[in-house]
Amino acid sequence: MEDTGIGLWGVPLAIFAGAIRVSTPFIFVSLGETITERSGRINLGLEGTLVFGAMTAYAVAVMTGSPTLGVLAAMATGAIFGTIHGWICKWPKVNDIAIGIAMMQFGLGLAFFLGKSFIQPVAPKLPSIPLGGWSAVPQVQAALNINVLFFIGAALALFLWWAFRNTRIGLTLRVVGDSTDAARAMGISPDRVRLLATAAGGSLAAIGGAYLSLYYPGSWNEGISSGQGLMAVALVIFARWNPIGCFLAALLFGGAGALGPALQSVGVTQGYYLFYAAPYVLTLIILIATSSPTRSLAGAPGALSLTK
Amino acid sequence: MTKLLPMNRRNFLQASAAGLAAGTVPGLFGSQAMAQTALTVGFIYVGPKDDYGYNQAHAEGAAVIKKMPGITLVEEENVPETVDVQKTMESMINLDGATLLFPTSFGYFDPHMLAMAAKYPKIQFRHCGGLWTEGKHPANTGSYFGYIGQGQYLNGIAAGYATKSKKIGFVAAKPIPQVVQNINSFLLGARSVDPTITCQVIFTGEWSLAVKEAEATNALIDQGADVVTCHVDSPKVVVETAAGRGAFVCGYHANQSALAKDKYLTGAEWAWGNVYTNFIKAAQSGGKLGNFVRGGLKDGFVKMSPLGPAVSAEGRKKFEATLAEIMSGKFSVFKGPIKDNKGNVVVTAGTAFAEDAIELESMGYLVEGVVGSTS
Numbered sequence: 001m002e003d004t005g006i007g008l009w010g011v012p013l014a015i016f017a018g019a020i021r022v023s024t025p026f027i028f029v030s031l032g033e034t035i036t037e038r039s040g041r042i043n044l045g046l047e048g049t050l051v052f053g054a055m056t057a058y059a060v061a062v063m064t065g066s067p068t069l070g071v072l073a074a075m076a077t078g079a080i081f082g083t084i085h086g087w088i089c090k091w092p093k094v095n096d097i098a099i100g101i102a103m104m105q106f107g108l109g110l111a112f113f114l115g116k117s118f119i120q121p122v123a124p125k126l127p128s129i130p131l132g133g134w135s136a137v138p139q140v141q142a143a144l145n146i147n148v149l150f151f152i153g154a155a156l157a158l159f160l161w162w163a164f165r166n167t168r169i170g171l172t173l174r175v176v177g178d179s180t181d182a183a184r185a186m187g188i189s190p191d192r193v194r195l196l197a198t199a200a201g202g203s204l205a206a207i208g209g210a211y212l213s214l215y216y217p218g219s220w221n222e223g224i225s226s227g228q229g230l231m232a233v234a235l236v237i238f239a240r241w242n243p244i245g246c247f248l249a250a251l252l253f254g255g256a257g258a259l260g261p262a263l264q265s266v267g268v269t270q271g272y273y274l275f276y277a278a279p280y281v282l283t284l285i286i287l288i289a290t291s292s293p294t295r296s297l298a299g300a301p302g303a304l305s306l307t308k
Numbered sequence: 309m310t311k312l313l314p315m316n317r318r319n320f321l322q323a324s325a326a327g328l329a330a331g332t333v334p335g336l337f338g339s340q341a342m343a344q345t346a347l348t349v350g351f352i353y354v355g356p357k358d359d360y361g362y363n364q365a366h367a368e369g370a371a372v373i374k375k376m377p378g379i380t381l382v383e384e385e386n387v388p389e390t391v392d393v394q395k396t397m398e399s400m401i402n403l404d405g406a407t408l409l410f411p412t413s414f415g416y417f418d419p420h421m422l423a424m425a426a427k428y429p430k431i432q433f434r435h436c437g438g439l440w441t442e443g444k445h446p447a448n449t450g451s452y453f454g455y456i457g458q459g460q461y462l463n464g465i466a467a468g469y470a471t472k473s474k475k476i477g478f479v480a481a482k483p484i485p486q487v488v489q490n491i492n493s494f495l496l497g498a499r500s501v502d503p504t505i506t507c508q509v510i511f512t513g514e515w516s517l518a519v520k521e522a523e524a525t526n527a528l529i530d531q532g533a534d535v536v537t538c539h540v541d542s543p544k545v546v547v548e549t550a551a552g553r554g555a556f557v558c559g560y561h562a563n564q565s566a567l568a569k570d571k572y573l574t575g576a577e578w579a580w581g582n583v584y585t586n587f588i589k590a591a592q593s594g595g596k597l598g599n600f601v602r603g604g605l606k607d608g609f610v611k612m613s614p615l616g617p618a619v620s621a622e623g624r625k626k627f628e629a630t631l632a633e634i635m636s637g638k639f640s641v642f643k644g645p646i647k648d649n650k651g652n653v654v655v656t657a658g659t660a661f662a663e664d665a666i667e668l669e670s671m672g673y674l675v676e677g678v679v680g681s682t683s
Contacts, residue, residue, distance in 0.1 A: 010530045018523055112356075112386075119358045122548075122567065139530045142553060217522035217545040218552075222356050222386060224518050258523050264510040265527035269681035272511055276520075 010139070011262045017143035018258020019251045020150055021216050025050065025208035025225075026250035027153035029232030031160060032204030034243055036082070037236055038164065039197035040177040040190070040303030041089060044100030046205040047229030048107020049081045053206025054213035055115035058220035061123040067214045070123070071149075074206040081107060082202025086195035104229075112222050119221050126215040147215050149207065156204075157247035164243070173197060177301035190303075205229065238283060240299040253279050345378040345592050350406035352396055353385045354413035354541065355516055361542035361561040362515075366412045366436070368562075369580025373588045382406055389415030397424045401431055408591055410584070412436045413515075414484060417451070425449045432597055434587060437486060439669050440600050450597060452583055453486070455604030455663040456560075457493040458634050459576025460537070461641045462612055463558035464497020465630060466573040467535035468505055469623030470556045471498070477533030477555075478509040479524045479546050481516075483682035485671045487539045492675045493641050494537055494558075499677060501626065508533055509680030515541040525549040535573070547572075556618060563613045574627070575613035582608040604663045606635045639663075648673035649680075 029046050036043045043049075053074035061070035085103050089096045129151075132144030164170040176183045176193040183190045208229070213220045235253065239245030260275035349370075357367035363385065374381045382404045387396050393416050400406040401424075409431065411421050417438035425433050425446040433449040440451035467476045476498055480487050495507040508531060510524040521538070525546050528536055536550040537558035544567060550557050551568035559565065559575020583601070590597050603609035612631065615624055633639040640662055644655035654673050655661070661668050674680055 007531075010527065014523075014527050014530060017526070021526075022519055022523065116356075116358070119356055120360070142526070142530070212519075217518040218548060219518060219544050221359055221516075221518065221542060221544070223516040223542075226517055226519065228519075257519070258527075261510050261512070261520065261524040261527040262530075264524075264680065265508055265531045267679055269509075269679070270683060272681075273513055276513055 008266055010266050011259075013139060013143055014258045014262030014265070015255040018262070019255035020143075020146055021254065022257050023250040023254030024147065024150045024153055024211045024216075025228050026232045026235060026253055027150075027157065027247055028208035028211070029205045029229050030235040030239065030246040030250060031153070031156055031243055032078075032201035032208075033233050033236045034160065034201075034239075034241055034246055035173070035204070036194075036198045036201035037304060038177045038241060038301055039173050039194045040180065040301050041086070041096050041194045041198060042100060042233075042304065043082065043085050043103070043198050043201055044097055044230075044233060045081065045085055045103030045107060046100075046202070046233055047225065047227065048104035048111070049078050049202045049205040050209040050212070050229035050232075051225050052081065052107040052111040053078050053209025054224050055111040055118065055209075055220060056206070057210030058123050058213040059115065059118045061214055062118055062121045065124055067124050067126045067210075070214055071126070071207060071210040074210040075203045078202040078204070078206025078209075079199045080202075081206075082199035083195060085202070086191075086198035089198075090191040090195065115220060115222070123214060123220070125218050126211070128215070147211065149211050149215070153250075154247060157243045160243035174301070177303055180303050205232075208232070234283075238287065241301065242299060252282065256282050346380070347378055347408060347588065347591055348380040348382060348404055348406040349373065349588065350397070350400035350404065350409045351381065351383045352387050352393060352400075352409070352411045352413070352416065353383070354389060354415075355386060357383065357385050359516075359542040360544040360547075360564055360567070361540070363412070363541065365561050365578035366410075366580055369578070369584045370410075372581030373584045376585070376588055378592060379588060380404075387413075389413055389420070391420070393420045394424055397421070397433075401428055406431070408432045408434070408587070408597075410434055410436065414438070414486075421449060422446065432591070434597065434601075439485075442599070447599065450599035450601065452587075452598075452601035454578060454583070454607075454609035455602065456486075456576050456578065456610045457489045457641055457668070458604050458639075458663060459610050459612060460490040460493040460558075460560075461497035461500075462627060462631060462634075463537055463560075463574060463576055464494040464499075465501060465627050466615065466619055466623055467494070467537070467556070467558055468498035468501025469620050469626070470573055470618060471502075471505060471535050473532045473534045474502065474505045475532045475534065476505060476507045477525075477528030477531075477536040478507055478678075478680075479521055479528065479536065479538035479540060480509055480511050481514060481540045483511055483672075485669055488674060488682060489668055489671045490539050490560075491678055491680070492671070492673075495675060495677050496641055496646075498535075500630075501623075505677065507678045509674070509678055511680070511682075512540065518542075518545045521545045522549045526553065529553045529555050559613055565613055565616065570617050572613070572616040573619055574615050577611050577613055579608055579611045602664055604634070605631070606637055642668060647676040649676050649678050651676075 056077045057070035057074040060073040061067045128145045128147045132141035176190045235249045239249045256279040351370045353363040355363045438451040498505040512520045535556040538546040547564045547567045551571040557568040565572040640660040642661040644659040645657040646655035648654045
């Protein structure tokens, strides 16, 4: 009997590989939402944007044969969804959370409607970079086949972290997010900044969708997301509106999500439903551990309707 | 409604006590549709009807009966296994005038379809996969299913010849009897080729979870499995992921050879068109629909995908010989002695279950050689 398994090493490897494979949509959606929330607005509709982005990317890739064009088309539709959200929310007495939920349902419905005919065809996939050439173990090679979007997401997290502190645009965004009145006094139009921030956020969320349909799992159907867009919005609060925190939290969720299948594959088979709950249990533990009785939500933008 | 319900139930109970000669109660709603040729039939799917899987197989069957004279087909996709399906059934009955309903997903049966059947005793419900029991379940309901376990046994034979690592993998949704039977059949088929083969199973916990199915497939292959099959609603993700990692694939529900190319060994497919045609013919001619309809490969309920190029000549021979034996009706997949993977004897020596044995439909054990647990 030729043993090609890697035994218990499969668990840490699966968590590592899962962290990279599964996290990318979380990274993009949560970074997008960070931009939006830093401007003082919440867009809960990113689940709809994600799924619509997944559909658009898949459809365009099928029709043109180019997955890159698919990603760009997804970004464009994401920006449109964000713009609609931002435009509606600028009117007085409009609640951004309610609009977000409406936009989510709209995005899902429209994606299912337009995506009907693209469930069957097979789209070309986004390329990945094989970084595992140094290893003779095929499992390690497979784990280190990393999609280029993951690196873009990591770089983007660093860039945003730097840009929020050190660029004029970053400062403008934070002023608008922390105090609408102060921004107005400085001659900044809060509505315009928020519109652009929501459009940028939507555009990034749609990249997350494109990753789902064009790389991993790499297929378009109506159950492709299973709530990842919503989870990523929650990740932003978990990460305290910090882009690098978003990146790390996304990795944590990806890795924890890989735990259940990996444990079953090495023979730890009892109670898999509990292992599947691991990401959420982990979130609860971290939130409780980092909570403070004296401060409320450190780093929260002051003008966010969530914290008002 | 709450006031009407007990009365309906009483009517229904009286009728079923009398053996429910369908339609003996004078038509309250004036619809004796069962005896007429014009018939509105409702199909309810849990997912999209072009999912390369479970729902597509049913929708292809529905498309067959749509062409039959007098048939009006109403369909609804993406109906969750919650109270939503009850609303869908009510709207099909009251708004579309459907008198024969096919709620096709496992979780629709209890309590949703049973509740609707009690409320609408004159409507016929036929559910895919549920274990209908006489006396326990209403007479206007019933279940139909195919013995696709035989197909998974044949998949296992193809897998047994293809595997080099002697480890094969199974991505399963939920540990219900039909899934468990498929897992066991797959391994028993492989072990008929080489008794040292083991089968690793990973349960994802849901019928359709694309990312988790991909993770499960990767985890199986990381642990050395080199042939993978599955029982999830849409095998597309599993098939593509496994073939992408270089593993062989056995299909399920529908033909996925286009997705895995030469990595596709064979696959167990449904042939629902035949089943639905029989139901409709019975309904249109006023005959009995049957409450417990079952059939396998030899009855045309199930078929196999054509063998792929990777199946060896030896494998092809054994596959075809076993298929011929199944077609003759003399073959049983579960022949004692069989132990479960905890060491208990589950099928005693000398016992052989025919494909239609009722014991197989409540299977809760994984046989020896399957690495996994149902809880």
